[in-house]
Amino acid sequence: MRARIEDVARQAGVSTKTVSRVLNHEPNVREQTRERVLEVVRKLDYRPNPSARSLAANRSFLIALLYDNPSPNYVMEIQGGVLEACDAHQFSMMVRPLDSQAPDFVATVQSLIGQQRPDGLILTPPITDHPELLAHLDQLDLPYATVSSRIQGSIGVTMDETRAAAEITSHLVRLGHRRIAHVIGHPAHGGSELRLAGYRKAMAEAGIDVRSEWVVPGAFSFASGVAAARQLMALDSPPTAIFAANDDMAAGVIWATADAGWRVPQDLSVAGFDDTPISRQVWPAVSTVRQPSRDMGRIAALQLLRRIRHGEPGELVQVPYTLQLRDSTASCKRDA
């Protein structure tokens, strides 16, 4: 049978409550007592029973990571970061794939909360952009942190997507491109607008008029990249560069151009966003914007835990991005 708190208490010559104090880093324990307890804990390899702890403390020590199927790569990275933070704070993590477009979305989340009773939630895009859910959570007074979103008053982690999108667009301009198209992301995803705004900003700064046919809708999927590329290649005066709002779509664009016999980057430059593995696994490798997804997961979880554990307000941390310039972008040949 495994050790219980009572065994530790007896061997250390203190009450169970004192052991509990030591284990939960509560104040007002003499240093000498603390050490004695910790020694017995080590000796017996004592681990508190999480169920008993949760029951008595009326908290689950659990946070839930909610996602709605952006790329598996992205989710796995975030998940890894969140787990890292949870481990460091004796919390556990549960994951929940969801369909944020479903009519019963909020009810589904509500049911999940009712069953598993997490102490807090981590929301990833596009779930971060679901006002009805956020309102519901606020009403329940259930803390949540958002990843990569700029919800007013929210805590979590964010990135300046607009500036990043502008920067990679400017990179294309500097290479000599003028006819630069943009494939928009999924409309339910707040990042789509921000990236589009960045594209427009950079184009405006370069003094280039954006023709309406250069801006085509996408859905963050490989397939939508293929469709967008076909549409753009069919224009009378096709673009010489395409900035897709994520890597999957950029890979789709490259696939479609290869399928049509175009060469990248000679005939067309292609840029993506996110630096997911797929950006390195197509040929040529895609120039893109790297966001530190794993760190973002970790930071979001840490902000949430600060809030849950210590009642601190928590903040919205902005993380840096970096341009990853690879082989899919080059100076403009076709117009030369």
Next chain:
Amino acid sequence: MRARIEDVARQAGVSTKTVSRVLNHEPNVREQTRERVLEVVRKLDYRPNPSARSLAANRSFLIALLYDNPSPNYVMEIQGGVLEACDAHQFSMMVRPLDSQAPDFVATVQSLIGQQRPDGLILTPPITDHPELLAHLDQLDLPYATVSSRIQGSIGVTMDETRAAAEITSHLVRLGHRRIAHVIGHPAHGGSELRLAGYRKAMAEAGIDVRSEWVVPGAFSFASGVAAARQLMALDSPPTAIFAANDDMAAGVIWATADAGWRVPQDLSVAGFDDTPISRQVWPAVSTVRQPSRDMGRIAALQLLRRIRHGEPGELVQVPYTLQLRDSTASCKRDA
């Protein structure tokens, strides 16, 4: 305040124990009583407190999914399947990324078990092939299910990888190829051997002698596919087809050939294994073997739950594969 079992019992006019019986599908409850209880449960939207349940029942109602970073795509699929099964049985799932090569691997798992106390484990490759861990789990008498492995006496789910590998190799033979190379998977992964065996079997059946330089080591990564392809292309008489033991490596092979100016499938046919999204996201799309990963996750979890919940032995279920023939394989041109 949320409803407790006592509230349900009072309103239904029964004891708490009877409510407990109904909720846990225990036998010997009169039908009429059961219905009355369930009605009150619905009315009050009662959900048992998982911590109290675990504490009293001395079980965690938790299963742990252990993985060591094969592709994120694969893990996400398995994870989705396992979650599905858990949801259907009121269990929860925790996930755990691990490094199965680390010296303290077994100790890490042990510590995880000690802390979270899962009622069972789901092992995914290559963790399924770690004899020391399996021995340890048997000794602890902690049930586990394996995915895609053929451990004697284990429960879970498997696929006939050897036959699948033989079949896709035969497909290349039928296209007219004779110089067919194979890129082996990661050596710690049991599937690598099985796929290699299938390749050899098909070659033998076709009466083709396998030259030793055609069989090159890989590691299931995109980069290892690139390296293997470069090695094979440098041969005096390079192969006309390459069967890589997974899709990531097949994508790497295609990348390397494009980089070297070879055309697929005109100059070289390439086949993969697994049917992960990457197989459709490179150009040309890769011919591969599809295994129903999500179903496999679900089935493995179901077998494990049968064992945990009902003490049934559980079995090793074999699932079917299908060949996905796409554009990366074609009849042999170079030798014609």
Next chain:
DNA sequence: GGGTGCCTTGACAGCGCTGTCATGCTTGCC
């Protein structure tokens, strides 16, 4: 009619922790 055995139900203890509150001890200060 009475005994046997099964079905159905309930009383109650207790799972292993933490919150509350009380207690004794130390320290600092006038």
Next chain:
DNA sequence: GGCAAGCATGACAGCGCTGTCAAGGCACCC
């Protein structure tokens, strides 16, 4: 020296459920 204030610690109840065991009710049989 005496008193207030704060620190360190422990006793105890109770979190919400399930396991155990006992008991009552009922059907069925000889």
